[in-house]
Amino acid sequence: MAGLLSKRNRTRTTLLASALGATFLLSACGSSTTDAADATNTGDCTPSQGVTADAVKVGIIFPQSGPAAATFSEFDRAAQLRFKEENDKGGVNGRQIIATVYDDKSDGATQVTVANKALLSDKVFGIVAASQADTMYPELNRQNVPTTGLSSLPPYGTDLNTFGFNGSFTGNYLSTAAAERFAVDGTNDIAVVSHSSPGARSSASGFLATAPTAGLNEAVSINDMPVGTFDATAMALKIKQSGANGVYSISLIESGISLLSALKQQGVTIDTFMMALLSSPEYVASSNGLLEGVIGAPSGFKPLMIQDESVQSYVSAMEAAGYDPYVAFAPIGYMSADLMIRGLQEAGTCVTKENFVNNLRQVTDYSGAGLGVAPVSYQPGVNPTGDPSKCAWFVTVLNDTLVPDAAATCGELIATS
Numbered sequence: 001m002a003g004l005l006s007k008r009n010r011t012r013t014t015l016l017a018s019a020l021g022a023t024f025l026l027s028a029c030g031s032s033t034t035d036a037a038d039a040t041n042t043g044d045c046t047p048s049q050g051v052t053a054d055a056v057k058v059g060i061i062f063p064q065s066g067p068a069a070a071t072f073s074e075f076d077r078a079a080q081l082r083f084k085e086e087n088d089k090g091g092v093n094g095r096q097i098i099a100t101v102y103d104d105k106s107d108g109a110t111q112v113t114v115a116n117k118a119l120l121s122d123k124v125f126g127i128v129a130a131s132q133a134d135t136m137y138p139e140l141n142r143q144n145v146p147t148t149g150l151s152s153l154p155p156y157g158t159d160l161n162t163f164g165f166n167g168s169f170t171g172n173y174l175s176t177a178a179a180e181r182f183a184v185d186g187t188n189d190i191a192v193v194s195h196s197s198p199g200a201r202s203s204a205s206g207f208l209a210t211a212p213t214a215g216l217n218e219a220v221s222i223n224d225m226p227v228g229t230f231d232a233t234a235m236a237l238k239i240k241q242s243g244a245n246g247v248y249s250i251s252l253i254e255s256g257i258s259l260l261s262a263l264k265q266q267g268v269t270i271d272t273f274m275m276a277l278l279s280s281p282e283y284v285a286s287s288n289g290l291l292e293g294v295i296g297a298p299s300g301f302k303p304l305m306i307q308d309e310s311v312q313s314y315v316s317a318m319e320a321a322g323y324d325p326y327v328a329f330a331p332i333g334y335m336s337a338d339l340m341i342r343g344l345q346e347a348g349t350c351v352t353k354e355n356f357v358n359n360l361r362q363v364t365d366y367s368g369a370g371l372g373v374a375p376v377s378y379q380p381g382v383n384p385t386g387d388p389s390k391c392a393w394f395v396t397v398l399n400d401t402l403v404p405d406a407a408a409t410c411g412e413l414i415a416t417s
Helices: 014-028 075-088 108-121 137-142 177-184 198-214 232-242 253-265 281-285 309-320 329-347 353-360
Strands: 055-062 096-103 126-129 147-149 162-164 173-175 189-195 217-225 246-250 272-276 295-297 395-398 401-404 413-415
Touching: 055 075, 055 108, 055 329, 075 096, 075 309, 075 329, 096 108, 096 329, 108 137, 126 329, 137 162, 147 329, 173 198, 177 198, 177 246, 177 272, 177 295, 189 198, 189 232, 198 217, 198 246, 198 413, 217 232, 232 253, 246 253, 253 272, 281 401, 309 329, 329 353
Parallel strands: 055 096, 055 126, 126 147, 147 162, 189 217, 189 246, 246 272, 272 295
Antiparallel strands: 173 413, 295 395, 395 401
């Protein structure tokens, strides 16, 4: 590739985790976890919070505002669309899914507050989530709250109540797929740049552990990129001084674009620039050629421009509703909601937390509404919650168009720590 391609600080501190537990426990003292008005008791079926004879209440938690909002946009609307599709067919075993949206701003303290409201005030049954914050997860696990979402945070690798539509968390094991994709372009000295959130830092360290399997070297690792405004020029100079000829940006899309622009301004030649989450033609169109040659790494879903029945059905439904199907967290929201639906189906007519979690944990072929790159198993694997995904389907910006690879790249899982 000629010339230069020629979006929280971690808030899960011990103090905040302790505050979370205290907040939930103090609130719970004033109310039962099961409200008779929200429960149905059929035969030996134990009453469940948020479940009635004709409805199930679900919370959608994500950063609707704040510095990460642009990257996470459409997550809620895509999830609600998937719930509407199921409701229009009669719901799950006759129960309509009633979803309420909560804005956690991708902030740990705010996430505690909205999760508290969802569970203790609104009495939801389950949570559909995507965020850089992870402070609510200990209490969700303690209460065995069914939770589905993107497996980008550590609880998705350890907590049996959490299910990632794209498999388990990549904490101690990661696929070599990204490293292999870099090697295809002949790039060998890689600068890895990530936000300081738990998921991003884990992905970055995991990638570096897999790099040698594809003959790649670590030129420099920068894992403290702030969310929002940052000194992209200083970061570009670090990369320049390292001699890197490849960059892997594990960050919000806007942050990756800012870094790429700074590299260009500093005259740095990068042969391969890989950008996590890049899947939207809108970003490409508005970049004025800056993204030419950049490789996009979507999170667990097929490229949305391929001729695939499930993909085209999703795109058509989103466009018919007036939503953007291509932004990174739209398919993530859709698939996360679909996984909640699958769990409710697996729970059967007796919808309890235990039935949801135990039965969904037996599934070995989850397809993400047909959008998943490869089938997902929720039985124990290298992690208690299953295996991380081995496959990723990359796209490349060519002539201002996102062009998918001919097929997914599937690597091997290797231990990263």
